[in-house]
Each structure stands twice: as C-alpha cells, then as structure tokens.
Amino acid sequence: MLDDKDFIKSWDVPGPTKEAIRAIILYKSEVTSNDRVVDCGCGTGGITCEFSQRAKEVISIDTNPEAIKVTSKNLKKFGLGDNVTLINDDGSQALKDISDIDIAIVGGSGRQLENILDVVDEKLNSKGRIIITAILVDTKVEAINKLKDLGYNPKIMEVNVSNGRVLDRGVLMISENPIAIITAKKR
Amino acid sequence: MLDDKDFIKSWDVPGPTKEAIRAIILYKSEVTSNDRVVDCGCGTGGITCEFSQRAKEVISIDTNPEAIKVTSKNLKKFGLGDNVTLINDDGSQALKDISDIDIAIVGGSGRQLENILDVVDEKLNSKGRIIITAILVDTKVEAINKLKDLGYNPKIMEVNVSNGRVLDRGVLMISENPIAIITAKKR
Amino acid sequence: MLDDKDFIKSWDVPGPTKEAIRAIILYKSEVTSNDRVVDCGCGTGGITCEFSQRAKEVISIDTNPEAIKVTSKNLKKFGLGDNVTLINDDGSQALKDISDIDIAIVGGSGRQLENILDVVDEKLNSKGRIIITAILVDTKVEAINKLKDLGYNPKIMEVNVSNGRVLDRGVLMISENPIAIITAKKR
Amino acid sequence: MLDDKDFIKSWDVPGPTKEAIRAIILYKSEVTSNDRVVDCGCGTGGITCEFSQRAKEVISIDTNPEAIKVTSKNLKKFGLGDNVTLINDDGSQALKDISDIDIAIVGGSGRQLENILDVVDEKLNSKGRIIITAILVDTKVEAINKLKDLGYNPKIMEVNVSNGRVLDRGVLMISENPIAIITAKKR
Numbered sequence A, B, C, D: 001m002l003d004d005k006d007f008i009k010s011w012d013v014p015g016p017t018k019e020a021i022r023a024i025i026l027y028k029s030e031v032t033s034n035d036r037v038v039d040c041g042c043g044t045g046g047i048t049c050e051f052s053q054r055a056k057e058v059i060s061i062d063t064n065p066e067a068i069k070v071t072s073k074n075l076k077k078f079g080l081g082d083n084v085t086l087i088n089d090d091g092s093q094a095l096k097d098i099s100d101i102d103i104a105i106v107g108g109s110g111r112q113l114e115n116i117l118d119v120v121d122e123k124l125n126s127k128g129r130i131i132i133t134a135i136l137v138d139t140k141v142e143a144i145n146k147l148k149d150l151g152y153n154p155k156i157m158e159v160n161v162s163n164g165r166v167l168d169r170g171v172l173m174i175s176e177n178p179i180a181i182i183t184a185k186k187r
Helices: A020-029 A045-051 A064-078 A089-093 A112-121 A136-149 B019-029 B046-052 B065-077 B091-095 B111-122 B136-151 C019-029 C046-051 C064-076 C091-094 C113-123 C138-147 D017-029 D044-054 D065-079 D091-095 D113-123 D137-149
Strands: A036-040 A056-061 A084-088 A101-104 A124-134 A156-168 A168-175 A179-185 B036-040 B058-062 B084-088 B100-104 B124-134 B155-167 B170-175 B179-183 C036-040 C058-061 C084-088 C101-106 C122-133 C155-167 C169-175 C178-185 D035-041 D059-064 D084-088 D101-106 D122-133 D155-167 D171-174 D179-185
Touching: A020 A101, A020 A124, A020 A179, A020 B036, A020 B124, A020 D017, A036 A045, A036 A089, A036 A112, A045 A064, A045 A101, A056 A064, A056 A089, A056 A168, A064 A084, A064 B036, A089 A112, A101 A168, A112 A124, A112 A136, A124 A136, A136 A156, A136 A179, A136 B170, A136 C138, A136 D155, A136 D171, A156 B155, A156 D137, A156 D171, A168 B065, A168 B136, A168 D137, A168 D155, B019 B100, B019 B124, B019 B155, B019 B179, B019 C019, B019 C091, B036 B046, B036 B091, B036 B111, B046 B065, B046 B100, B058 B065, B058 B091, B065 B084, B065 D091, B091 B111, B111 B124, B111 B136, B124 B136, B136 B155, B136 B179, B136 C155, B136 C169, B136 D137, B155 C058, B155 C169, B170 C138, B170 C155, C019 C046, C019 C101, C019 C122, C019 C155, C019 C178, C036 C046, C036 C091, C036 C113, C046 C058, C046 C064, C046 C101, C058 C064, C058 C091, C064 C084, C084 D137, C091 C113, C101 C113, C113 C122, C113 C138, C122 C138, C122 D113, C138 C155, C138 C178, C138 D171, C155 D155, C169 D137, D017 D044, D017 D101, D017 D122, D017 D155, D035 D044, D035 D091, D035 D113, D044 D059, D044 D065, D044 D101, D059 D065, D065 D084, D101 D113, D113 D122, D113 D137, D122 D137, D137 D155, D137 D179
Parallel strands: A036 A056, A036 A101, A056 A084, A101 A124, B036 B058, B036 B100, B058 B084, B100 B124, C036 C058, C036 C101, C058 C084, C101 C122, D035 D059, D035 D101, D059 D084, D101 D122
Antiparallel strands: A124 A179, A156 A168, A156 A179, A156 D155, B124 B179, B155 B170, B155 B179, B155 C155, C122 C178, C155 C169, C155 C178, D122 D179, D155 D171, D155 D179
C-alpha cells in the first residue's frame, strides 16, 4: 500500500492519482501477473507504481518529460520499476509501437483522448480492459461517447472521497476533488 | 448574494460558511423581517451578513476577539450591520442575557455545544428554530443526541459541494469540505 | 419552507427538485417581489411553488401535460398560485411570447437546451439571471458551452446531499443523487 | 471482479458492501495469500467473497443465521468458499476462539463494536490490520475513539460514490449512500 503523501512531486506534475482511486482502478482492472499494462499520461507515477507491483509489464507514457522524471524517481523510491518502460512521447504516437495490451489506463490525454482511444482499441487484445480517469466534466462525456462509438459498453463511476484529520477536539473531514472512472471491456 | 471570495478573512478566522451552506441555512431558518437571530460562533461573519439583510435583529457572538473584528469589517464592507449587535464572549454566557430568540444558529461552539444548547433551549421562543453547522464528525453526533435529550426531533443533512473552474480545456470541479446542518424546531 | 415529501407526485412526474437545491437556487436567483420568473420544465412544481412565494409573477412551462396538472395540484396544496401562469408547451415555443424576464430557471429541457437558451437570452432583461439544473453529465457540458457561446460567464456548482434517518441505534445517512446548478447573469 | 448486482440477497440481509468500498478495503488490507482474515458481520458476504479469492483463510461471523445462509449461497455462486469458515454467533464471542489474525474487518457490530474491538485487539498478530466500515455517523466516532483508547493511530476515509446509467439522452448519475472506512495497524 502506497501512501499519497510519500510520492515525490514536482511543480508542474501534481500529486499522484489518490489512494482510493488507485484502489478502485486496481480492482476494476482485474490485473494479473501475466498482464501487459499501458499507463497513458503517467504523471507522478501513482498508477505505474501500483501496476508495477502486480502486472508482468508496465509501459508508461507522458508527453511531459518532467512527468517521466518524476515517475522514474517514484519507482526508485518505492523499490520498483524493473518491469516498467518509460516513454516520453504523445500517447497516440507511442501506443502505435505497442501491441497485445491487456490493460490500458488513460489518466491524462492532453485533448487527445479520442485519438488515444482509437489506437488503444486497435492494440488491446481480446480480453483487454480500458480505464479512463477524468477530472474534467467534458472528459467524462467525451470518454463515454467515444467508447460507445467504438462499440464498447462503457461504465462510469464518480468518486468523492474525504479523509479525516483526527484532532484532539474531533475528526475533521477534508475533501479530495471528485474524479470519475470510466471503464470498458473488449467483447 | 454574497460571494465567498469577497469576505475579508484573517489568519486565525478562516473563510466564511460557504455560499451553498448559507443558502440552505437561510431556507431552513424560514427567516422573516420580524425575527431576532442569534449567530453563536460568528467567525468571519458569513451567517451574520446574510441574516442582517433579512431579519429584524442579529446578535452575533464569538469568544475570539479577532472574529468579532472580522465580522465587523465584513458587515461594513457589505454596507450592513445597523441591526447587528456584536458580543465578544462565551456563547453560553452571552446567551443568558438574550431572550425571545426566533432563530439560533450555532456554527462554532468551542467544545461547549451542550452548554450552549441548554441555554438556547431556554431562550428560544415557542416558534423558535435551531440550526447547527458541524464540520467535525463528533459534533454531528453530539448535536443530534443533545437535541434529542432536550425533547427535539432533530434532522441532519450533510452537504458536499464542488465548484467548477471553467478552463479552456474544460470544467474542473474543486471540492469544498463536507459540512452537516442539524436543525430542530420548538414544538 | 416546503418539505420534499409533502409534494404530490405522479407516476411519470418524479419528485420535486430537492430542498437543498431549491434553497441554493433561491439564493443564487436573488429573487425579489418585483421579479418575473420563468420555470422552464416545471415538473412537479417544486421551483414554481418556491418562487410563487417570493416573486411578482411566475410563468411555468412543461411539454408534459401531466407535469402541468401536478404543478397545479401542488400550488393548490400549498395555498399558492395566484401569481402563477401554467403553460403546456415546448419551452422554446412558449418563451417566444414572454418578455422582460428577470429570472429563467431551466430544469428540464427535453434535448432542447440550446434552443431554449437562445430564446431565454433574447427575452432576459438587462439584469436577468439564468439558472439551469442538470442531472445528466452531458447537460452540464452543454449548458456551460452554450452559455459561453452566448457571451455569458457561466458558473457551475455540483451538490451531493445526504439526509439522516435518526434511528435508535444511530444516524444513517441516505444520499440524494448529485445535481449540478449552472448559473449566469446578463452583463 | 464481482458485480454488486450478481450477489444473492435476502429480505433482511441487504445488498453487499458496494464494489468501490470492497476495492478500497482490499487495497488498505494489503492482503496476501498467507493471511488469516476475519469478516465480522459478514452480511451478504461481499467482503468474504473478495478475501476468499486472495487470503489463505477467511473466518466469517454473523449473529444473523440468514446472513450466514446468504453468504454461503454467494460463495457457492461465485465458485468460492473452500478456505472459508462460517460461524453463526456474536462477533466478540466467536473471536475468542480465533488467534493470530492478520486482518480483521468489522462491517456489522450490532451495538457491540467496542467489545468486538477489545477482542480483535487481543487476537490480532503483530502485523495485524483492522478495517471497520461505518454507515452510521455514531459508529464513526465510536470506532475512532475506541481505537485511540486501544493505542492505535486510526485513519478514516469517507466515500461517496455515484454510478452512471448510460441512457440515450445522456449519463445519469445515481448515488450510493456514504460509507466510512476506518483503519488501524498494530505497531
């Protein structure tokens, strides 16, 4: 179990996908030790670090070179990364060279979500699973509609988490921002 | 309509009760221009400024002298305050000199909630309404149980609000911390 | 104060806009006793009943004749309605005959939101306010984008409410579905 | 991955702990295939079915004989249960005969939470983890305070989930009730 606050951050690579969301993504992904996972828009590396512990192979992509550096540092910090390949490129570009994907996680798409999903759909194997996290309202709609267009039966779950600060005078709950998890499976 | 970000704050008097919560409190209070309102734990003055515009009279109490100063500044800023009395004292102490209360709002109780509710119960008139806001989990339970002990039929509503930042690339939702509103009426 | 559970419902006209949402809409609307209010997609009549108590005039529109009947029954039940006109028509059609609108509330748009907002924009006076409630993710994006296209500076607030059932063994919180409130003002 | 709606239910044994909550509990539990897990208040068997797939051994307890039956049926339905022992007894009573517990999950306590935590604390091994789910506001406070009294450093996370219904006209979000997850580790 990785603690949100143990991740190394950077001024333009904000904190990792939060603990509860990582937990739900892991569960929905049905990851096994035989799986090839792509983490598209790896950011701080929260998702990469989790799947590195559970999958056969993780390929993590980000257009931002700083994100690749921060993910690399976090893998090192947590003693992970032997099964991780880091690629500093556009998601849809990098995905073209990857095949037989079991799990594709799209956490950052830089306005390229539709293009990325087109390539993901091609490269996903017959048991493949897609998981998209969305913090923008617009991304939720875009993800659902694109997955429908591609013939999937997408599901969406929105999660609002608050964490307690156990103070002397009582427990104060502090909210995380809402995040949506959109999922689909090849059929 | 007062905007959260227009309120003057201070280092140890945090931002006002948020807009959505003020709106719900106003609605639940059924305030009229004949009402005497007590704002116990007035803090930044968010509640005081709202009721000052709608009630006959508002008496605002805080143990923290800084809160009294900040509330006074905010009343001035919004052109309000002619019908407001500010008292820098313990809630349960100050309430002893006030009678025939129509609406008592308890937003800060400094571990004195039970004592304050004992006096509020005495001083509330036969149509009186009590509204308690709670940010600590413990306060929710304490408020409900004390109101039941005093013979009320309390209600509790928990509110999670997030506000959009309309960016070029889409709408990002930012959460406020959860807050509970506990209400009761004299019967 | 109207209680959600006191509203008359019908098999195809679901319960009213919930209490907390009505409260926030009232607050954001800055309604006065001089205002002409249009409630577009009045449904059960929750919004109509609230504004009937506070505005000069309410014009309530719904394409569903059953909604008009239920709103009429609820107005009668709560002793309201002298200042309410009920129109059974398409929103964008009915709005064409209404001018000098102070407050337009769009709670149901039957896929006609953009058309309705076009007419609302024309008919709203210079101090006019628009309030849209959205339960579909898609409607949130559509409302924001259309309001931006029309030159407004829209705001969006999402509200998650849960209400307590005060049981002997403790307080159980029951969630309402999330709802977004999108607002804009003429400038 | 188990789907909430695939669980067998019963009139007095409501649906399982929901998917997102099961996912977060699994993650926080850090379960391994060497772990002995106790599911205290197993209800429908949601937690039992999950840990049955991942732990060495699961001991599931419920005072309600109907819950034991339903859990048994669900284990069978999902092809699980070889490593599960079902006990129809009071939690604190049944726990007395169990030692060297790695993970104790308390999901239903029938007003016996403090007694159960006293025994759990005794029976948990040195690397043991406690996870309590609370749907009552009172249980949150009780769990936190009892764990502090027992010398733990408890954490609390509250989770509000809504799930989308992907309709032709858009995506409608339907809320689950809020639930808190309280966790602690032996130190």
